[in-house]
Amino acid sequence: MSDSIRPISDGVTPPTYDGLDAAALARHIGVPMVELFNEVGSTLDIAHARAADGAPAGTFVLADAQTAGRGRQGRNWVSESGAGIWLTLIERPTDAAAVDVLSLRVGLHGAHALDRFTPQPIGLKWPNDLYLGDRKLAGILIEARWRERRLDWIAIGFGLNVRAPVGITDVAALGGATSRVGVLAHLVPELRAAAAETGPLRPDELADYARRDIARGRRCRQPMSGTVAGIDATGALLIDTDAGARQARAGSLVLLEEA
Secondary structure (H helix, E strand, C coil): CCCCCECCCCCCCCCCECCECHHHHHHHHCCCCEEEEEEECCHHHHHHHHHHCCCCCCCEEEEEEEEEEECHHHCEEEECCCCEEEEEEEECCCCHHHHHHHHHHHHHHHHHHHHHHCCCCCEEECCCEEEECCEEEEEEEEEEEEECCEEEEEEEEEEEECCCCCCCCCECCCCCCCCHHHHHHHHHHHHHHHHHCCCCCCHHHHHHHHHHECCCCCEEEECCCEEEEEECCCCCEEEEECCEEEEECCCCCEEHHHC
C-alpha cells in the first residue's frame, strides 16, 4: 500500500469515522460500501481504482484528510484532518447525456441536504460551487470514465468545510459542532438522487437554481465580460455581453468583485 494511502485503522483497531466503522457508516447512510482512510492524496484517485475493480454504484470513499485534493483545471489543495467532509461517490448512470448537467444537479441536491445545517439557504455558483452567504462552503468535481464509447462510471467528488481553515477568511464552514456523520446521512442520498436523474435540467430545477444563483445579475470578467443571466437546461452559463447574449460551457466564472 502506498504511503499516501493510509487507512484509519492501525491494523488492530477497527477503522472509524467520528465513532462509526465502515460497515456501520454504510448501514447508517444506506449505501453498499464505504472505504475509510486516515489520509489520501485524493479520494477521487482511490474511487477510480475501486470502480475499475468493479465496486458497485453507491460505493463511496471517505478520508479524514487529503494531501492533494483535486479541483477543476488541475488545482490542488490540502484538506485538514477533521476540518470537513472529503468524499468521492461512485455511480454507474445509464444516461450519458445527463453527465453534462450533473455538476449542477449535484449542487442543487447538495444544497437541499445542507440547508438544514445552515442559518440561510445555500447559494450556488456555476459550475460547481456551493456558497454560504458570500463565501464558498463546498466544491464539486465530476469525473467520468468510458469504455468503448459507453459510460462505465462517474466519480462525484465533494469537499465540504465543517471547520474553517486557520488563517483563511474567504471560505465558509458549517461550524465545528456539526456532526459529520449527520451531514453524510443527508448529503450522500441526495448525491445519489442527483446521479439517478436523466435528461437536461427540468423547469423546476432551473427555477430552483435561479433562486440560489449568487452570480445572476452580477458583472463578470470570465469566461467572458458581461452580466450573468443564469443558466439554461443544457447547463450552459448565460451572459449578456455588449455584443449580445452569449453562452459558456467551460471555464471558470470570475465575478468582477472577485478580481
